[in-house]
Amino acid sequence: MASVFFTLLLLYATGVSGVPQLEPLNVTVLRGSEARFNISLSEAWYSMSWMLKTVLVLTINSGTGVSEHNRRFAVKNYSSADIYCWEFIIRDVWRNDSGDVSCGVQEKPTQTAQLFVQESGTVRIVGGNITVAQGHQAIVQCEASGWFPKPTVSWVVDGVMVNQNSYNSSSEALDSLYNSISLLTVRGVNSVQVKCLASVSALTTPLSSSIYLVVDHCFTRAPRLDCAHRCRLFHRWLRSAGATHPWNRLLLQTQKRSKIQLPKGNGENEVPDRDEWWCSGTETGQGKPCIRDRWPNNRCHPQ
Incomplete structure (x- = not known):
């Protein structure tokens, strides 16, 4: 009026x-x-x-x-x-x-x-909340369906609008309506809210969908503990089987000649650099970082 x-x-x-x-x-x-x-x-x-x-x-x-x-x-x-x-x-x-x-x-x-x-469709982030190891990256996917014309898709991380160069979006028309997919790569530094926005010019307020990116500071250690545990079990089995079996004797001799050590690596599912492990609670009492002896002793000493 x-x-x-x-x-x-x-x-x-x-x-x-x-x-x-x-x-x-x-x-x-x-x-x-x-x-x-x-x-x-x-x-x-x-x-x-x-x-x-x-x-x-x-x-x-x-x-x-x-x-x-x-x-x-x-x-x-x-x-x-x-x-x-x-x-x-x-x-x-x-x-x-x-x-x-x-x-x-x-x-x-x-x-x-x-x-x-114009037509306003729907928007959703696929998969819900994400847990990621500190320093690692997570890919977040947003789907905007049933829009006309092609919607504008944007991202907000921890309350800050993300630069357009940081995500990739694509659209296709189906039955005169547009469906869009946008992929955002987020590095896990701190736990934050991730929000996807979709809009056309007639909308006064964009539609949104949000999740939480949870950074687990202990997440990177778990696979290493599993790997270490598997190595210990294998070594114990090798010893319990005795050195009489030709394959066991050959393996032990090969270890002794080449001074085989625990493998090195820095991936999530690899053995950590040098001989640093997260020992089990039965070995240190607290599950604290420790230095493990090289094979064959395989003992654990808290740092």
Whole structure:
């Protein structure tokens, strides 16, 4: 209502010519909402018609009033003693309503505006919350489905908007609606909220989906403990089986000649560098970091 009165005041202040003034000239709305247009003129009139694309949907006669051709269309009269102003309303707009909206007043030039109807779909982050080892990376996938036109997908991590160069997005059209996928790579430094946003211009507030990226500071040690445990079990089995079996004797001799040590590595499922392990609680009492002797003793000493 306030915008209509502001328009009337502006037109009155600047002076309205005999040519009708149609505003706004471009309207973008979401499917299922209302689209509104205003026609204003300063001279008396007796006949007004509104058309959606090529279809006559409503007429107004100054003597007999409004003739509705479809209940989806309506008008409101905001005229005063100095200016004539009517608001044209399209209810429950559809995608196929997009196009020209025209108003004709008697023999005066027809005024035309454009209506654009968009659709808001859904957005979700696939898989829910993610746990990642500190310093490692996680890939977060967001899906935006059933949008028109192609939605704008963006990311917010810990309340900060992510630069567009930090994620990859792609879209495809299916049955005139767009589906988009966006992949974001996040490095696990601290536990943070990760939010995916999807929007089109008609949406005042983007739709969003969020998860939590949980950084587990002990996560990297668990696979190493498992690996160490498997090595200990194998070595104990080797000793319990005795050195009489040819394969066991060969293995022990090979160890002795080449001084085989525990393998090195720095991956999540590899043995840590040097001989540093997280020993089991039965060995240190607390599961603290320790230095393990090289084979064959395989003893554990707290650091």
